[in-house]
Structure formats: structure tokens, C-alpha cells
Amino acid sequence: MEETVQHFKKRSPKRKQERFGKTISLVATIFIVSIVFSILFFVASRGLRTFTEHGVSAIDFFAGTAWRPGEVSDAGEPLVGAFPMIAGSFLVTIFSALLATPFALGAAIFMTEISPKTGKKYLQPVIELLVGIPSVVYGFIGLTVIVPFIRQIFGGTGFGVLAATLVLFVMILPTTTSMAVDTLNAVPRYYREASFAMGATRWQTIYKVVLRAASPGLLTAVIFGMARAFGEALAVQMVIGNAALVPDSLTTPASTLTSILTMNMGNTVLGTLENDVLWSLATILLFMSLFFNILTRWIGKKGAMK
């Protein structure tokens, strides 16, 4: 009896191994979570100094249209209105998503429903390649091809929201397409069979069954594309013109949160308003990407409940 108890209570190497594995993964998780939280804390605490240390009012910051850090207005208020950049960021994001979504959907439908063989063999590698191209290359192409092209057609400098939109369109197209492909592939085959068996045509099946069933996932794909567009810095900075003005036309120089950040972060002194206000822009970026993230999770949950 005692022997049996001993036998079962003996610490086997397996138990040790098990605990070792658990510990490693727990440590890794804690490490990652703490990094994320320290970044959040660091950026936000720096960003909030604009309001706490330098006394800029939130309204002046979010709604103000004059961005000349280092200068003060006649009333003595610092000129740090971030509205031009916020507007610029949202404009290029929304326009590029509007432009990319139909193409991404069309390509995804072709690759999954119409010609899966061609899709797998030729289009999939092309799209993967597009994802892997560094953003500076996209920016460079934008600078040498798109900007002169716009200049020729619309006049002006060619830099602006339109150029940024076109560059971002190409950049988010593969992201949205490949996610849409995954979503469409995840629609159970039997939905299509059921539809075909009732004599529905292929287009009716795609439009009324497959796309409907995939709609939460497709929305997520679009939002992922938007998140990428919103966060893209380098390529946008190269073609948008970087004038901190509220864009009143698609072809005049404008700026985004990211482009102003990359332009100016090397030129300011830590602790000054000029520096802290850049951290405020970074905070907006961070919370926007958090927002995109939460949105996709929320859509995923809503979709799953159906």
C-alpha cells in the first residue's frame, strides 16, 4: 500500500518538464504584456505633458488649425493645433480604404470562388510579394511616378492627399485582399453546395450566401487595411508634401500624424513643448490603433454570435 502511494507521488521527470514549460511560457507572456504596457504608459505620459506641464488646452490641440510649435499666438498661447494632421490622417485612411476595398474584394472573390487554381498559383505569390515590399520602395515609386503624374494632370506640386491615397491604396490592397481571401475560404463549402443545389447561379451564391456569411470577416479585413494606412509613415511622408495645413484640396500639400512625427522627431529637445507635442501626436496614433484593434475584435464577436 505504502509502496503504491510512493509510486504515484514520486516526482517524475515528466512533472518537472511540464512545470518547466509552463514557467517559460508564463515568463514570456508577462514580458510581452509588460512591454506593451510600458510603451503605452511612456507614450501617454509624455503626450499628456502637453496639457499638464505646458498648459495647452485640449480644444486648442485637437481643434486648432495652426501648427507652429515654438511660436506663440498674439494671446501668448502656443500654436500647436493638431487638427490638420488628424484630418490628413483620416482622409488618406478613408480614401485609400474606399479605393482599395472594391479591388480587394474583387480579387479575393476571383481567387476563391471563380478561379481558385489561378488564384493559388499566380495571384497568391504576387500578393505575398506586395506585402513584403518595404514601404520606402512604395514611397520612392510614389515620389518618382505618382507625384509627377498628378502634377501633370492637376497642376500644383503634385504632393498631397491624392498622392498619399494612391500610394496607400497599393500598400493596403494586398493586406486587405489576403485577409479577405482567408475569410472567403473559411465560409463552409456546404453553404455553397446548398445554394447550388437550389439552382442558384454562381453569382447569386457569391453575392447572397458567401459574401453575407463572410461579412464580419470582410469588415475586419477592411479595418486591418485602414489600420495599416493610418499607421504608415515613411511612404506617406515622401509624397504628401508635409505642410501642416488643413487640406482644402486633394492635390495641395498636407500632412498626417505620422508624417509630421517622422519629419520632426530629430529636431526637438526632450522636455520642451516642441518635443512633448510630438508625443501627443504619437499618443493619438497609439490609441487609434488600439481602437482599430478593439473594433476588429468586437466585429469578430458579433459575427460569431450570429
Place this chain on the structure above:
Amino acid sequence: MAVNPEETDLNKKHIVTLNEKEPLAISTKDLHVYYGKFEAIKGVSLEFEKNKITSLIGPSGSAKSTYLRSLNRMNDEISSAKVTGEILYKNVNINDPEVDVYTTRKQIGMVFQSPNPFSKSIYENIAFGLKRHGVKGKETLDKAVETSLKQAALWDQVKDKLNQSALALSGGQQQRLCIARAIALKPEILLLDEPASALDPISTSQVEETLIELKENYTIIIVTHNMQQASRISDRTAFFYLGHVLEYDETRKIFTNPTIQATEDYVSGHYG
């Protein structure tokens, strides 16, 4: 003695044909189905009688489902599949690229192995096919939904929740919804591919009762692995083996006094 490929003479067949008094619903002549180079069905000629239930039985891999799927051209959706031979429906060979598959499938409906309702409401599931074929008007649709649900013996259980998701129904109810969805299009022939294999015994018997009632208006061809089911509900039975039909006769005869040795071995459980 057991059925096994070496000892079964695949050339020895016993296949009855319909006599003049028995109206024909659909028939195949020398039907072959290929998946790439693999020949899944090796020349099947069968005649199905109108307003009767015919069972297709046979071990797994004997191509019963493949045969069933070719009857309403569902094999068109598999790019590697090729179907040769004739499928005669109303004296038209529907195995012809010129024949409109959408019209064909409207008249020859299909119910699948596991219930596959859309994640739409019960109402929308049934209205789906009708709408795709251009049926409009709320009243017409309402009436069609009610009729087909009644025919599928599901109306009483769902009439108060037509707008709820079909996925909330039980497995048996879902399968009867799929039957209702198929018959809403008023097909003449209903193909069922092991419709009860994913269901519990109670749901199974409900589906069986439904099928027996439907026989009055429809010709039913059903693939089943369940011998009792075949003998309970069907009028005729075809025994499939390795892509051939070895025996086709009255169900009673197949189960009590089959002509072919392999059939006897299979129905009495000596398989493999």
C-alpha cells in the same frame, strides 16, 4: 462468406427495369463518372419510378453519393469531375452542357448528409431558393414557406419563430428545414444523401415519416448506410459496389431473397 473484391464477379448483375404501368421519373444509361483519371462510376444504368422511394445502398467508396450528385449535375461544381453517359429526365438528356443546370436543379432538388441551413432566419432559408428563381411578393413567399414547412412536418414547431435563426433549431429540425427548403421549389425529384446519418434515432424516424408522406408528390432517391432505413421506407433498392450497380430490385426482394451473392452478404452484414 464475406463480400470482397477478389471473389465478387462484377460482371454478374441483376437489374430490373420498369414495366409499362410504372411511370418513369428519371433514368441513367451507361453513366460513367471520372475524377481526373479515376473512374468512380463504371457504367450505371438504372430506371427510377415516379412517386416511389428508391434507396441506394452499398459500402463506403462504392460511389453512391457520386451517382446521386450527377443526377442533378452537382458534379459540375467539382472541377476534376467528368460525367459521361445519358441522364434522361422527361426524355431529355440532362447530362448535356447545353442544358441549363439551374433549371435542372430547381426540378431535381437535393438534401445533404449533414443539415446545412444558412445562418439566416428560418423564413429566409426557405425563401432563398424561390427568390433566386425570381419569385416575388410577400404573400406568395409566405404561402410557399408555410406549405413547404407543413409538408416537411415542421410547421407546428416553428410557425411562431420564423424570423429566428435556423441555426437555433435541433439537428433533426434543421434537416427537415433543408427538406422544406428543397421542396419549396416544387421539384419533381428529391435526392437525399444520407439525410439521417447525423441525426439521433428520434429525429431519424421523424425524417423517415416525412419522406414517406412526401412520396405522394415527389420521387425520392436516397443514399443510406442504414439497412433498416432502406428496408423501412424504400420501394426499390440498388446495391452499389465499387462503382457498379450489382443488383436493383424491389426492396423486399433485396433484403429477403437477393439474386446476387454479394448483395446477400452485404445486407446480412458480412462485409469486408
